[in-house]
Amino acid sequence: MASRERAPKQELLAADGTPLKAALRRSQTVERRRAFMLVAPLLFFLLIVFVVPIIAMMWRSVYNPEIRNYLPQTAAALQDWEGQDVPPEPVFQAMAADMIVGVENRTIGRAAARINREIPGARSTVMRTARQVDEWSAPYREKFIEADEDWTNIEFWRILKRESRVVTPTYYLLAVDYEYSSEGEIVPRSEVYQVYKQLFWRTAWMSVFITALCVMLAYPISYMLATQPTRIANLLLILVLLPFWTSLLVRTSAWIVLLQQQGVINELLVALNIIDETGRLRMIYNRTGTIVAMTHILLPFMVLPLYSVMKTIPPSYLRAAKSLGAHPFRAWWRVYFPLTIPGLAAGCILVFILAIGYYITPALVGGDSGIFISNLIAQNMQGSSAQLKLAAALATILLVAVLFIYWLFNRLVGVDKLKFG
Amino acid sequence: MNDTSEPHVAPEPLAKTDGTQDEQQPMVLFEEVQKSYDGESLVVKNLNLSVAKGEFLTMLGPSGSGKTTCLMMVAGFEAATHGEIYLDGRPINSVPPHKRGIGMVFQNYALFPHMTIAENLAFPLQVRGVNKADAEKKVQRALDMVQMGEGGFHGRRPAQLSGGQQQRVALARALVFEPELVLMDEPLGALDKQLREHMQLEIKHIHESLGVTVIYVTHDQGEALTMSDRIAVFNDGVIQQLAPPEVLYEKPENAFVAQFIGENNTLHGKMRSVNDGIARVELTDGEHVQALAINAGPGERTQLSIRPERVEIDPDESVTDHTVTGRVEEVIYLGDHIRTRMTVAGNSDFVVKTRNRLGARRFKPGEKVRVGWATEDCRALDHSA
Numbered sequence A: 001m002a003s004r005e006r007a008p009k010q011e012l013l014a015a016d017g018t019p020l021k022a023a024l025r026r027s028q029t030v031e032r033r034r035a036f037m038l039v040a041p042l043l044f045f046l047l048i049v050f051v052v053p054i055i056a057m058m059w060r061s062v063y064n065p066e067i068r069n070y071l072p073q074t075a076a077a078l079q080d081w082e083g084q085d086v087p088p089e090p091v092f093q094a095m096a097a098d099m100i101v102g103v104e105n106r107t108i109g110r111a112a113a114r115i116n117r118e119i120p121g122a123r124s125t126v127m128r129t130a131r132q133v134d135e136w137s138a139p140y141r142e143k144f145i146e147a148d149e150d151w152t153n154i155e156f157w158r159i160l161k162r163e164s165r166v167v168t169p170t171y172y173l174l175a176v177d178y179e180y181s182s183e184g185e186i187v188p189r190s191e192v193y194q195v196y197k198q199l200f201w202r203t204a205w206m207s208v209f210i211t212a213l214c215v216m217l218a219y220p221i222s223y224m225l226a227t228q229p230t231r232i233a234n235l236l237l238i239l240v241l242l243p244f245w246t247s248l249l250v251r252t253s254a255w256i257v258l259l260q261q262q263g264v265i266n267e268l269l270v271a272l273n274i275i276d277e278t279g280r281l282r283m284i285y286n287r288t289g290t291i292v293a294m295t296h297i298l299l300p301f302m303v304l305p306l307y308s309v310m311k312t313i314p315p316s317y318l319r320a321a322k323s324l325g326a327h328p329f330r331a332w333w334r335v336y337f338p339l340t341i342p343g344l345a346a347g348c349i350l351v352f353i354l355a356i357g358y359y360i361t362p363a364l365v366g367g368d369s370g371i372f373i374s375n376l377i378a379q380n381m382q383g384s385s386a387q388l389k390l391a392a393a394l395a396t397i398l399l400v401a402v403l404f405i406y407w408l409f410n411r412l413v414g415v416d417k418l419k420f421g
Numbered sequence B: 001m002n003d004t005s006e007p008h009v010a011p012e013p014l015a016k017t018d019g020t021q022d023e024q025q026p027m028v029l030f031e032e033v034q035k036s037y038d039g040e041s042l043v044v045k046n047l048n049l050s051v052a053k054g055e056f057l058t059m060l061g062p063s064g065s066g067k068t069t070c071l072m073m074v075a076g077f078e079a080a081t082h083g084e085i086y087l088d089g090r091p092i093n094s095v096p097p098h099k100r101g102i103g104m105v106f107q108n109y110a111l112f113p114h115m116t117i118a119e120n121l122a123f124p125l126q127v128r129g130v131n132k133a134d135a136e137k138k139v140q141r142a143l144d145m146v147q148m149g150e151g152g153f154h155g156r157r158p159a160q161l162s163g164g165q166q167q168r169v170a171l172a173r174a175l176v177f178e179p180e181l182v183l184m185d186e187p188l189g190a191l192d193k194q195l196r197e198h199m200q201l202e203i204k205h206i207h208e209s210l211g212v213t214v215i216y217v218t219h220d221q222g223e224a225l226t227m228s229d230r231i232a233v234f235n236d237g238v239i240q241q242l243a244p245p246e247v248l249y250e251k252p253e254n255a256f257v258a259q260f261i262g263e264n265n266t267l268h269g270k271m272r273s274v275n276d277g278i279a280r281v282e283l284t285d286g287e288h289v290q291a292l293a294i295n296a297g298p299g300e301r302t303q304l305s306i307r308p309e310r311v312e313i314d315p316d317e318s319v320t321d322h323t324v325t326g327r328v329e330e331v332i333y334l335g336d337h338i339r340t341r342m343t344v345a346g347n348s349d350f351v352v353k354t355r356n357r358l359g360a361r362r363f364k365p366g367e368k369v370r371v372g373w374a375t376e377d378c379r380a381l382d383h384s385a
């Protein structure tokens, strides 16, 4: 073509002699600044209510300041201790000094509580000794041991040394069912406490399963929506979107009414003699309940992107493929399906990410076998036994997993190609 | 545009050409085909049409006249409500589209956007199980045929081509698997005028060199006249006239065809008598003229049709049989010819086209002149609304 014989690349100049590129950049700077000003309030808002809390949560999941703050000298003195024997005099001296300060500032109780979390019963040892320590003088070691045998417990000191780190992985270990042994090694927790890892897996596979169900249900629905005349399509779309207009709680309770053992479906099956009284199906307060209700709730998130993509595919593509000799299925697979991938992928990532962090529905209809990791995160955040740091660690793991999936997805499909609606 | 300017002797009637092809199997045959979408109205009414092998047949008609529907019935995307369509002698009503082996060019090309040009063209070969090497050769040949063989188009996506290039690719894709019949539904509708006229000739040449049968749909009469062997003029689901272009233009059989094809002057009147095929017609202003009685009988209201280039102003008595009075309204200079708009027998839109030849007289608005024409050039047709 004619454009092939273009002169070798030469820097173009604007009218005033500056290079064209620089001139262009300058003229765009103003534009860009204006664009930034437009989004700045939103950015600021997001920073305050979204980014900062998340960072705070992540920090909290590893932050372990109590020992370091309330027993600073002991923490320092323990750094030189090998952990083989009862600590030497300087450690006890430091402990005594810390205790005196702690009693004065009324912080010793907090330190004791923190130690008690690691070694149940240690609180009384610490508090009792702390009350006497200001009457003692050096050397302290014998006096401590005299006052309470527990001060010779090497485990106690090891744990104290371990917990004197400001940043600790303890909660992440707990979140994946590991813990420190008294020797300071990372070991699996005993069977009865192992819940989180299993729950992470369950959350993942059930989310995948729910996403797959949504695809299977939404694809034909969307296809029908996209091929019907507008009037009918709009009506059907309203039916699909109806769930959005009713409260989540109402929808979930409706499922309870339908699925419970004395519910509509079971009664109907019994009435029709398909099952007998003793064979009533358990369809709720278990995995089935969670899957059914969540698929229903998340279905619109799959239908909308699929529908919006399918609507843009002219029927003439399929016709062209058939006229070229392709069997209808082949025409669909080679021509129609590839064109729906942007919507399909968008729907999948949307449903999956929503599902993996879902809380309310599993909590209401999940029973024991159908709850998700978010339900345990919530459990760890409320009540008297709240373990906020564990909750933060679990939530961080979930967040990172979602980000990872999103990244992986981006590598595979390309987020810029997605069409969300 | 369709200025044939020289008055010439009408050719031998070619209208009923079907008779000459009896010994050969028609490529497509519509037999009493009807089509209704809603069960209330017929979009195609009792269509009988035979398309000969190697013919270029155009379905021409205004939008909504049922052309696309006819094409879709041949392609198999719409089922005939009544009647049968035969493809090369075989009834095809129950044959699914993908087994009909018909090439089709869609109005918006319908190139698969996620495939490259080469993949688009290879698609029909792939589904037919043609091996890769052969397919590549055929793809190259098809692209060469539409002048897209060079320039690195193979690897591009349809979106990276211009409209004209996409059109060529769509054409190549419909031809690459060597179908005997190709359907085209307004394939040039989206192109600008210049490109459209260029492509018209190109498609015509491809048709001639390959010898395929083409059924072409358009609402552009210029396009139909340029390309076709025969034109079927559609209106309201009925073929109004089926004839070669020159017959259609010069011998329209009814008022619709006369109006739809080319430029046309109409005069309204009442037929007084018919004698030997020549009618005496009384115009609305009381003047009497002679015309060929085509589609109206004595005593009926009629619409006379005269082509603008067949009208003479202040004519020689030897050329025209009689004259009527006209008043010049407007004179438009168009370089190669001059259009004179005048009022004749109450019609203020009566146009006369005269060649801009040396010494041609120019008239002034308001001037009263005599206009005349040969009786054979004036056709008395039905009186349409």
Ligand SMILES: Nc1ncnc2c1ncn2[C@@H]1O[C@H](COP(=O)(O)OP(=O)(O)O)[C@@H](O)[C@H]1O
Residues within 6 Å of the ligand: B037, B038, B043, B061, B062, B063, B064, B065, B066, B067, B068, B069, B070
């Ligand atoms: N799929 C359809 N459903 C209902 N009516 C249709 C459909 N396709 C076309 N029609 C109607 O049939 C008539 C003829 O349409 P069509 O064959 O597309 O005409 P053309 O191609 O000559 O413009 C129009 O009145 C149109 O509204």
Ligand SMILES: [Mg+2]
Residues within 6 Å of the ligand: B064, B067, B068, B069
């Ligand atoms: Mg059409």
